Amino acid sequence: MPLSQQTKDVACRLLTMSAAWNGTLTHVATDEPVVALTFDDGPHPEVTPRLLEILRRHDAHATFFMVGKAAQNHPELVEEVAEAGHAIGNHSWDHPSLPLLRPRAVRAQIRWCREALGGHDCGLFRPPYGDQTPATQWAAVRQGYRVVAWSAVADDWLDHPAEVLLAKLRPALRPGAIVLLHDALYTTVDRRYNDRGATLEAVEQLLSETRQKLSFITVPELLARGRARKQHWYRRGDLEWQRRLL
Numbered sequence: 001m002p003l004s005q006q007t008k009d010v011a012c013r014l015l016t017m018s019a020a021w022n023g024t025l026t027h028v029a030t031d032e033p034v035v036a037l038t039f040d041d042g043p044h045p046e047v048t049p050r051l052l053e054i055l056r057r058h059d060a061h062a063t064f065f066m067v068g069k070a071a072q073n074h075p076e077l078v079e080e081v082a083e084a085g086h087a088i089g090n091h092s093w094d095h096p097s098l099p100l101l102r103p104r105a106v107r108a109q110i111r112w113c114r115e116a117l118g119g120h121d122c123g124l125f126r127p128p129y130g131d132q133t134p135a136t137q138w139a140a141v142r143q144g145y146r147v148v149a150w151s152a153v154a155d156d157w158l159d160h161p162a163e164v165l166l167a168k169l170r171p172a173l174r175p176g177a178i179v180l181l182h183d184a185l186y187t188t189v190d191r192r193y194n195d196r197g198a199t200l201e202a203v204e205q206l207l208s209e210t211r212q213k214l215s216f217i218t219v220p221e222l223l224a225r226g227r228a229r230k231q232h233w234y235r236r237g238d239l240e241w242q243r244r245l246l
């Protein structure tokens with residue numbers, strides 16, 4: 001029997017209220033000098049090991065929001081990231097803008113990535129491009145995830161040199177910040193942007209110059225150090241942008 005419009009309206013309202021109540025994590029309120037770096041779209045066979053080496057040398061830990069398909073292709077990297085003490089989160093199966101998909105496909109994107117991550121999934125989900133509606137958020141929450149956005153970006157999906165990335169990152173490194181970076185680009189508007197050299201250089205420099213002042217920890221560790229700050233984070237996604245992606 002088809003649902004009445006009134007039932008649909010009530011269901012839609014409940015869904016929205018529920019998703020809003022859960023909110024989307026953007027940062028943590030804390031006085032401690034701790035920051036969470038996050039790296040999306042990997043793992044990448046060349047870049048991720050180089051990044052792991054930089055983090056190891058600086059005794060820093062990070063959170064990797066992995067794309068399921070890439071994780072399935074490189075299970076050894078998933079293991080390596082986990083063994084080094086980093087956290088691993090779900091970034092969908094193959095990086096679509098979830099609001100553009102049908103509900104069943106959204107659920108599958110989240111589930112397939114979780115399966116690819118095996119037991120290393122720390123229960124955090126980051127929607128590709130940060131695109132989210134209450135319905136896609138609820139799909140993640142229903143599968144047991146906490147949705148994580150960010151408080152700082154460096155636009156490292158473009159081809160800025162390291163100095164430009166650093167100029168954006170330095171003022172954003174406040175206690176409790178969650179920083180969005182990429183150890184791979186699953187999609188891009190220009191293949192030249194796939195070069196992660198500037199991001200690696202910026203991370204190396206950032207960790208060196210903040211050695212005495214800040215500790216870099218995973219998002220789950222950050223959550224244990226303060227109070228989660230959440231936002232109503234909804235973006236429908238830019239169809240025009242999606243069409244330009246390779």
Ligand SMILES: [Zn+2]
Binds near residue numbers: 041091095
């Ligand atoms: Zn991404």
